[in-house]
Amino acid sequence: MDDMEWPAQLIARAIEPDAADDHLHGYAVLGDLAKHVSFADTIYLALTGELPDTRAAALFGLALFSFATPSVGEAPTHLAIVTRLTSGPFASALGAGLATAADAARHLMSTHAELLPWLDTPTDVLPDVASGARDPWVATLIERVTSIDANVDRLRAEMTKDAARIALLHVAGLRARDQMIAAIVAASVAGIAAETLATGPQHLGIYPVNVPKFEYVEDED
Numbered sequence: 001m002d003d004m005e006w007p008a009q010l011i012a013r014a015i016e017p018d019a020a021d022d023h024l025h026g027y028a029v030l031g032d033l034a035k036h037v038s039f040a041d042t043i044y045l046a047l048t049g050e051l052p053d054t055r056a057a058a059l060f061g062l063a064l065f066s067f068a069t070p071s072v073g074e075a076p077t078h079l080a081i082v083t084r085l086t087s088g089p090f091a092s093a094l095g096a097g098l099a100t101a102a103d104a105a106r107h108l109m110s111t112h113a114e115l116l117p118w119l120d121t122p123t124d125v126l127p128d129v130a131s132g133a134r135d136p137w138v139a140t141l142i143e144r145v146t147s148i149d150a151n152v153d154r155l156r157a158e159m160t161k162d163a164a165r166i167a168l169l170h171v172a173g174l175r176a177r178d179q180m181i182a183a184i185v186a187a188s189v190a191g192i193a194a195e196t197l198a199t200g201p202q203h204l205g206i207y208p209v210n211v212p213k214f215e216y217v218e219d220e221d
Contacts, residue, residue, distance in 0.1 A: 024042065038061065040057065040061040040064055041057050044056070044057065044060050048173065055149055059148055059173075060169075060183075062141075062145065063165065064183065065187070066164075066165045066168060067183070067187035068190045069190070069191040070188050075104055076097045076100040076104055077097060079096050079100050080094060080097030080192050080195065081195055081196060081199040083096050085199060087201045090196060094192065094193060097192040098185060098192065101192065102185050105181040105185055108162060108184070109180055109181055111129060112163060112166055114130075115129060115130050116166075119166075122154050129160075131158055131159070135159075137161050138161055141168070145168065152171055154167045154171050155168065169183055
């Protein structure tokens with residue numbers, strides 16, 4: 001690396017700063033995007049390089065809602081509130097939660113690797129990782145999806161919640177695993193921030209420290 005001649009400037013490939021108005025994939029952020037499309041559409045543009053059509057916009061917006069509420073029982077939100085309980089600054093707690101959200105999304109996509117090729121060419125038989133008992137949450141999601149597009153065949157009532165949400169991202173037009181990871185993390189900001197803002201050091205006394213039950217055992221050696 002010492003022998004190479006390196007450029008003196010960073011290369012922007014998506015965002016073009018401008019004195020009057022920044023641009024994202026060629027679109028003026030304040031002059032075009034803020035005036036004519038939703039923020040969900042702007043996220044879609046950031047991930048794919050193109051604005052969604054009306055159908056894709058509605059489906060992608062629904063997909064973001066479906067990932068927007070990671071509970072305190074999920075690692076990203078749990079870590080964020082533990083950071084706040086132990087007097088960590090809000091920004092540090094939010095950062096820890098979002099870093100964990102990115103890793104959780106990566107893990108989710110890795111464990112559902114068999115689902116992505118199935119979504120490209122769906123058959124009657126779901127991959128094992130996507131199959132589960134009929135979940136009322138999934139039924140509600142499918143009801144909302146069919147109100148947008150009655151011909152979606154990639155969402156099945158017997159899918160797990162995670163599989164259904166991934167399928168919805170695919171139906172909305174996302175194909176690459178990294179695009180889906182980015183969408184999941186972008187959506188999860190809302191829920192993680194909500195729980196973190198509602199939590200503080202004053203709540204440490206009601207945190208279930210000993211759940212599940214544990215005890216320390218000294219090593220006999």
